[in-house]
Amino acid sequence: MKHVSRRLGSDIGLSGLMNTFHYPRTNRMSVALAHVGWFAEREGGASAHQLLDDTKRLLASDLSGPELSALWQAGTFRDFDLEACGIEGRQWLTWIEEIAEYRITWNVGAAPVPLDPPAARGLAEAVLGEIASVAQDLESATAGHAYVAVPGVVPALQRVVGEVDPDFGFRLLLRVLKSYFVPVAPTRVAGYHVLAELLGLEKAVVEDGDFNVRLDLG
Template sequence: MAAVDPGRRDFALGRFGLPMLAAVFHGSGWRYEGTLRENIERVAHADAGLVPGSQAAVLLEDVQRLLHSALSDDAVTALWRAASGRWNDDDEFDADGRTWLGRIAEVSRARLKNVDPVYVPHVSPARTQTAEAVLREVRQSAPELTDRTEHTGAPALRSAVPALEECVTHVDPDLGFRLLLQILCTCDVTISEARRARFESIGERLGYSDDHIDDRLPDSPW
């Protein structure tokens, strides 16, 4: 039987881990899908065609990287709220990003214990070889996110770029890149063909499936 691998990146449905959960909590639709725990379970249990526990393992890895990182609590909260589009929400459940990540970790561990009682959660090595390329893309996105911030006044977006830079340089470029893609998607940022090609090149180096970038970001007309 194949083993659960928290370092797996070739998910055929594109996004995975924390960015996938951020997409679930975007907008108000999640409230009709169940409780906070049930919505986390939607991602942690989404293993159709995969080794049971695969989604929970990568989600837990993302969470552990941020929980145990040197990033400030404000930066962790900003990353989550920017990625999920919860820029000015009054809900308190994720106002403290690290406490919220702890709840996600609890659900993920319960899923893993249920499907593979002998599995010991661990964090795979950071993919530092892509750090420079990812950091360039984060910095190139700064004007677009700054412009969106001016329209929304959202503190989470205002802090998104420096938090992403910290994530790339001090946590994991892979996680930083996936959060960048999710934030650009949440902000409806259009990208040129050249930029999409760069994103796809980074994704290939990180081991993503061919469709990870597809259908995520709208194309620019130029």
């Protein structure tokens, strides 16, 4: 069976979806669900495969509803606020899963095809090291934000890397760093490019948003 490429020219899967949930903000569920459908349709439906893969991995994990909510809220800078809509992370991911699965199967009537696996799977320690290196600033930026506070992001990211998938955890880390404009050194961004290549990700996954690069941190 032919595998679906993860090289789609931008961030992929659930982290890619998070990146598209920006202005204008919405707290309307109908608008949010339609947006998920639009994302799943991208690249002729190819985007739905990684979206389904990421979502299934999270839903199969032992991460709690609040932890899943924290990941979504931080990754989107609360531009679609689950709390304001009165839903929790596991329910929201279940709806995303259903939309992605439907987009894959409705046209061909077949089970979802597997994705090309990342080039390296033994990189959890490296990704956890990247989280640890920015943990203090990341926790301060997310939990301590004056208007868009999200507590518990760092431990949730660590659990994704250790218990779900280091590739996905790495993409979520980059997404949150960009969403909250957390200061990072130029050398660290260069390291992100190296790690992305080892994980089989495109440069665009690192470059699809603005890092708050601080030369004085180098």
